Amino acid sequence: MPNKKYVCIICPNSCEIDVEYSGKNITKISGQTCKKGEEYTRKEFTSPERGLTTSVPVHGGTIPLVSVKTSKTIPKELIKDAMAEISAARMNAPVKIGDPAIKNILGTGVDIVATKNVPKK
Amino acid sequence: MIRKTVDVAVVGGGPAGLSAALSAKKNGAANVLIIERGENLGGILNQCIHEGFGLESFGVALSGPEYMQRFIDDVEKHRIPYMLDSMVLEVSADKKIIVSSKEGLFEITSKSIILCMGCRERTRGQILTPGTRPAGVYTAGAAQNFINLKGYRIGEKAVILGSGDIGLIMARRLTLEGSKVLAVAEILPYSSGLPRNMAQCLDDYGIPLYLSHTVTEIHGKKRVEAVTLAQVDERFKPIAGTEKKIECDTLLLSVGLVPENELTRKAGILIDEQTAGAVVDEDLQTSIPGIFACGNVLHVHDVVDYVSLEAERAGRSAAEYAQGKEKKPQTIKTTPGEGIRYVLPHQLSADSDVKLSMRVMAPARNVKLILSDGDRVIKTLMKTRVNPAEMIQVTLKKNELAGCKKIIVMLQNAK
Incomplete structure (x- = not known):
């Protein structure tokens, strides 16, 4: 299964999050320590957003x-x-x-x- | 000289100062005074317009000015007086403060004093970068001030030396303002900023980071024309043959922060050479009874929320001292062991739960953080990763401290 690594930017903990995916679908997310981290990663995988x-x-x-x-x-x-x-x-x-x-x-x-x-x- | 008497005097009106003053007031100090050098309250956060402050304290990501405004509003609400444009020239061991301000010279006598002067950036002179001395060399914080508070365009093509958080934030800021950031060079084999800032400030904008690299020469007569980058060996010595010259008009330095302790040293307060801040007990009292220290003047923090929380503790202690509350003896000494750069506070009482703050020497994965009294392990914490950029905090319970003479903190490989 292909995978991508993300660094969560939500808080200073900077969790390293590992995403396994097939095509455009995430099959597994690991490494996050909170719900916000998971939300961030899902968003980042499909359509990344930033505050300015x-x-x-x-x-x-x-x-x-x-x-x-x-x-x-x-x-x-x-x-x-x-x-x-x-x-x-x-x-x-x-x-x-x-x-x-x-x-x-x-x-x-x-x-x-x-x-x-x-x-x- | 104008003479004044207060219960708690706070030197500095930044994040630590405002939180300490509010806490002193809320803990019963009747007469609190904040003395601030700048034109406004808020300190450095006025120029930190990026977001990410307040997650710990308020559960939302605020910009620096928004975070500070909450404290400023609270200071106004509690009618805590403050002096602006007022420079403290001296703090003495008998708790007299000499202040120079527009109204004249003040001598303020205070029952207790809280030192909240923050920190300063290291400059080119402190890292001994060779080359000419043209315009265009800024500390990252000076550049941040020029861009965010004054609206200056500081340069077109920049190189940043040092990967501290302010340097990373400024790499993004310069890029957004239309300047080109050509490289960030870091002498260490790892970044000294938070990983989230590497991700959102460098990776997002495709800015290259050169680890184990430094600037070996600055070129240009009137204005920076180029800098030479070179790779360094494990002793941080430039490796011959690895030099590359990068044409640029601006060099930003983000090479560390040093607590601003001139007043502290002059007062004769004991300094920890590791933190470059005062030696303190669990009440954040320095070696002079009635003088307290908190925030970046005590040790450089990674996150402002922790500054505010630490300052609350100092404010409470200063209020209690001013009210003549008796103090428990603090005989348990803390010591950094293997892999730990420093541990604060330096002395504990075993009379209450206490939060220890510490930093590791180098990044590591899968380690055990062990707190012992020399013979007996008191607490072990598993850490999947540790980073010198991040402060670690551990709470020790009162009962865990019972019978201890010292606390040694060390890192050990978990495998």
Whole structure:
């Protein structure tokens, strides 16, 4: 049976997970120490997704940049396009954690949201 | 000089400082004060915009700023006063703190003090990289600050020396920002970062990692023009003939962190040369009664959640000391044995359960972690893999400590 090895990125434990598969189906998963690890590996085998964190310029704030993240993971192959769209975004102070910088990025249903409070200058 | 008196003074307003201050307050210290050098509370986590913080404490993966905001909100809620832009110049053994701030020079007298100054990056000077001294050589943390807090583009083509977590995180960050990361070189035969960061920061972006490699020369007059990489032997000496010159304009250094203990040493507090942090007992009290240490100033942690938890303990101890609570003698000494780099705390009381923190010397698989008192094995734990990048924590129960004079921790092959 062919197999693939994964390093789980969910938590610092970094479990090494072994997947046996035939065609597009997983036949055995081993090495994970929690349910999240198994979910991650199944997803990673079929359609890998990642969270994305970066920053966006903010107008009129006490600091020049606000950190942002994807509200949920997005398909790995969209990371580059998402970065291109985020690089054009701007926010206005005051910004609160959770405020959207971009809604529904690339039609994924996922928002780009602030992860820092930026008060007005 | 402006004079002030408090119950618990906390030096540093980063992850350790805020958690320690909150814990001191919640454990009955009436008058707590946080002294922070920077413009904001939160310390280094303000620039750690990536995710993965808080899994242990909150059960969710947060970015650095989100993780810190939870503590900052709590500090505000409990009305704990803090001084910003305030540099502690001296901590003395009689628990007086000299602070330089915009309002002037302060002398703060405190019943107890918690040291939470964090750590610093090792620099080019500390690893003695030969070559010219052009612009474009940054520590990974300085690069992180420039990119994430100031929005600077720091370079187009980068090489990263050292595979510590900040270096790996920055490899991804530079790539996302449109720079090309040509190589990560690590002098050790294994990565010094967490495996998950190898996977999501290097493998995801096809960035090559050269193990047992180092930078033997930096080229360029005004700006970095290239670096020479070479393979090293088991004594970390470059092997002749393995050199390759890589054209780049930027070199990032992620070559380790050192606890920032200038104040600690000046106060005359005993330092463990292995951790480069204070020698502490299970209350996280240093060799000077009433002065406590926690977080990265005590020993460099892998995960911030463990910093917060350790700081809670220090905060509680500092509050108890300030309230004059009697302390149990701590006569059990801990010692790192075969395969273990360090064990903390250094002294235990056998009066309560205690959590030991330790790191191994080298990666290994299928090993036994053995805790003994020299004659008798107290606890054995099987580990399928251990890694110097990951801190190991083991809890010893009060009854397991009864009658022990010392605790030796060692690794043994399980087969």
